[in-house]
Amino acid sequence: MTVKNGTPYDSNNIFARILRGEIPSKPVFENEHAFAFHDINPQAPVHVLVIPKGAYVSLADFSVNAPDALQAGFWRAVGEVARQLGLEEDGYRILANAGTNSHQEVPHLHVHIFGGKPLGPMLLRDA
Ligand code: 5GP
Numbered sequence: 113m114t115v116k117n118g119t120p121y122d123s124n125n126i127f128a129r130i131l132r133g134e135i136p137s138k139p140v141f142e143n144e145h146a147f148a149f150h151d152i153n154p155q156a157p158v159h160v161l162v163i164p165k166g167a168y169v170s171l172a173d174f175s176v177n178a179p180d181a182l183q184a185g186f187w188r189a190v191g192e193v194a195r196q197l198g199l200e201e202d203g204y205r206i207l208a209n210a211g212t213n214s215h216q217e218v219p220h221l222h223v224h225i226f227g228g229k230p231l232g233p234m235l236l237r238d239a
Contacts, residue, residue: 115216121167127220131165141193145185148193148225157228158197158204162190168221172208190223199227205234 122128129135130149137149140160151159164186168174174183194204204227209216 115211115219117170117171117172117211119169119219121169121173122219123167125219127161127163127218127222131163131220139190141196143185143193145182146151146189146193148189151224155224156226156231158199160193160197160225162186162193162223165219169219170216170221171208172210174221179192190225194225194227197225197227199225202227205231209210 125137130137131147139147139149141148143163146162146164147195148160148162151161161195164174164178164182166178166182168178174186178186190206194200194206197204204225207224207226208222209224
Protein backbone atom coordinates (compact mmCIF):
# COMPACT_ATOMS: atom_id res chain seq x y z
CA MET A 113 0.00 0.00 0.00
CA THR A 114 1.26 3.49 -0.71
CA VAL A 115 0.45 6.83 0.84
CA LYS A 116 -1.97 9.14 -0.95
CA ASN A 117 -1.53 12.89 -0.77
CA GLY A 118 -3.93 14.20 1.85
CA THR A 119 -3.71 11.04 3.95
CA PRO A 120 -4.31 11.96 7.62
CA TYR A 121 -1.44 11.22 10.01
CA ASP A 122 -1.68 7.74 11.52
CA SER A 123 -0.06 7.90 14.96
CA ASN A 124 0.48 4.13 14.85
CA ASN A 125 2.62 4.15 11.71
CA ILE A 126 5.87 2.25 12.10
CA PHE A 127 8.09 5.34 12.35
CA ALA A 128 5.84 6.95 14.97
CA ARG A 129 6.24 3.75 16.98
CA ILE A 130 10.02 3.83 16.48
CA LEU A 131 10.06 7.46 17.70
CA ARG A 132 8.13 6.45 20.82
CA GLY A 133 10.56 3.59 21.43
CA GLU A 134 7.85 0.94 21.00
CA ILE A 135 9.77 -0.74 18.18
CA PRO A 136 13.55 -1.19 18.19
CA SER A 137 15.79 0.56 15.69
CA LYS A 138 19.49 1.10 15.15
CA PRO A 139 19.93 4.82 15.88
CA VAL A 140 22.68 6.91 14.33
CA PHE A 141 21.65 10.43 15.43
CA GLU A 142 19.11 12.20 17.58
CA ASN A 143 18.42 15.78 18.61
CA GLU A 144 15.31 17.78 19.53
CA HIS A 145 14.16 17.98 15.90
CA ALA A 146 15.12 14.71 14.26
CA PHE A 147 15.93 11.04 14.68
CA ALA A 148 18.05 8.96 12.29
CA PHE A 149 18.35 5.19 12.13
CA HIS A 150 19.47 2.45 9.77
CA ASP A 151 16.94 1.23 7.20
CA ILE A 152 15.84 -2.32 7.96
CA ASN A 153 16.26 -3.34 4.30
CA PRO A 154 19.32 -1.41 3.09
CA GLN A 155 19.56 -0.59 -0.61
CA ALA A 156 23.19 0.58 -0.39
CA PRO A 157 26.15 -0.03 1.96
CA VAL A 158 24.94 3.02 3.89
CA HIS A 159 21.16 3.49 4.02
CA VAL A 160 19.92 5.68 6.84
CA LEU A 161 16.50 7.25 7.38
CA VAL A 162 16.08 10.68 8.96
CA ILE A 163 12.66 11.59 10.36
CA PRO A 164 11.35 14.75 12.00
CA LYS A 165 10.06 14.64 15.55
CA GLY A 166 6.52 15.59 14.70
CA ALA A 167 3.39 14.16 13.13
CA TYR A 168 3.88 14.87 9.41
CA VAL A 169 2.86 12.43 6.68
CA SER A 170 5.09 13.74 3.92
CA LEU A 171 7.04 16.74 2.69
CA ALA A 172 3.78 18.20 1.37
CA ASP A 173 2.43 18.17 4.93
CA PHE A 174 5.70 19.13 6.68
CA SER A 175 6.62 22.04 4.41
CA VAL A 176 3.23 23.68 4.95
CA ASN A 177 2.41 22.79 8.54
CA ALA A 178 5.64 22.36 10.53
CA PRO A 179 6.95 25.35 12.51
CA ASP A 180 9.99 27.09 11.01
CA ALA A 181 12.32 25.94 13.80
CA LEU A 182 11.44 22.31 13.16
CA GLN A 183 11.83 22.69 9.39
CA ALA A 184 15.26 24.27 9.79
CA GLY A 185 16.29 21.82 12.49
CA PHE A 186 15.22 18.82 10.45
CA TRP A 187 17.11 19.80 7.29
CA ARG A 188 20.19 20.71 9.31
CA ALA A 189 19.98 17.26 10.89
CA VAL A 190 19.90 15.60 7.44
CA GLY A 191 23.16 17.36 6.54
CA GLU A 192 24.66 16.60 9.94
CA VAL A 193 23.86 12.90 9.68
CA ALA A 194 25.52 12.68 6.24
CA ARG A 195 28.58 14.43 7.70
CA GLN A 196 28.70 12.17 10.73
CA LEU A 197 28.41 9.10 8.52
CA GLY A 198 31.54 10.25 6.68
CA LEU A 199 29.77 10.50 3.33
CA GLU A 200 30.81 13.98 2.24
CA GLU A 201 34.10 13.12 0.58
CA ASP A 202 32.82 10.38 -1.74
CA GLY A 203 29.29 11.75 -2.04
CA TYR A 204 25.83 10.46 -1.28
CA ARG A 205 22.19 10.76 -2.32
CA ILE A 206 19.15 11.90 -0.38
CA LEU A 207 15.63 10.96 -1.40
CA ALA A 208 12.16 11.49 0.02
CA ASN A 209 9.21 9.65 -1.44
CA ALA A 210 5.85 11.41 -1.27
CA GLY A 211 2.56 9.95 -2.27
CA THR A 212 1.38 7.28 -4.64
CA ASN A 213 3.60 7.79 -7.69
CA SER A 214 6.73 7.51 -5.56
CA HIS A 215 5.49 4.41 -3.69
CA GLN A 216 5.88 6.04 -0.29
CA GLU A 217 5.18 3.19 2.10
CA VAL A 218 5.51 4.70 5.55
CA PRO A 219 3.22 7.69 6.20
CA HIS A 220 5.70 9.69 8.32
CA LEU A 221 8.06 12.03 6.44
CA HIS A 222 11.46 10.41 6.02
CA VAL A 223 14.57 11.26 4.07
CA HIS A 224 16.68 8.35 2.86
CA ILE A 225 20.45 8.86 2.84
CA PHE A 226 22.30 6.46 0.55
CA GLY A 227 26.06 6.13 0.26
CA GLY A 228 29.10 3.91 0.42
CA LYS A 229 29.35 3.10 -3.29
CA PRO A 230 28.71 4.69 -6.70
CA LEU A 231 24.92 4.93 -6.75
CA GLY A 232 24.18 4.74 -10.47
CA PRO A 233 21.54 6.72 -12.32
CA MET A 234 19.07 8.79 -10.37
CA LEU A 235 16.00 6.92 -11.62
CA LEU A 236 15.31 3.70 -13.45
CA ARG A 237 14.51 4.51 -17.05
CA ASP A 238 11.61 2.83 -18.81
CA ALA A 239 12.81 -0.06 -20.97
P1 5GP B 1 9.42 4.59 1.59
O1 5GP B 1 9.12 3.63 0.49
O2 5GP B 1 8.19 4.89 2.41
O3 5GP B 1 10.14 5.82 1.11
O4 5GP B 1 10.49 3.88 2.50
C1 5GP B 1 10.20 3.21 3.68
C2 5GP B 1 11.49 2.60 4.16
O5 5GP B 1 11.32 2.20 5.50
C3 5GP B 1 11.94 1.37 3.37
O6 5GP B 1 13.26 1.58 2.86
C4 5GP B 1 11.90 0.25 4.43
O7 5GP B 1 12.95 -0.69 4.27
C5 5GP B 1 12.01 1.01 5.72
N1 5GP B 1 11.36 0.37 6.85
C6 5GP B 1 10.09 -0.15 6.87
N2 5GP B 1 9.82 -0.65 8.09
C7 5GP B 1 10.92 -0.43 8.86
C8 5GP B 1 11.22 -0.73 10.23
O8 5GP B 1 10.43 -1.28 10.98
N3 5GP B 1 12.45 -0.36 10.68
C9 5GP B 1 13.36 0.28 9.86
N4 5GP B 1 14.55 0.60 10.39
N5 5GP B 1 13.10 0.57 8.57
C10 5GP B 1 11.89 0.22 8.07
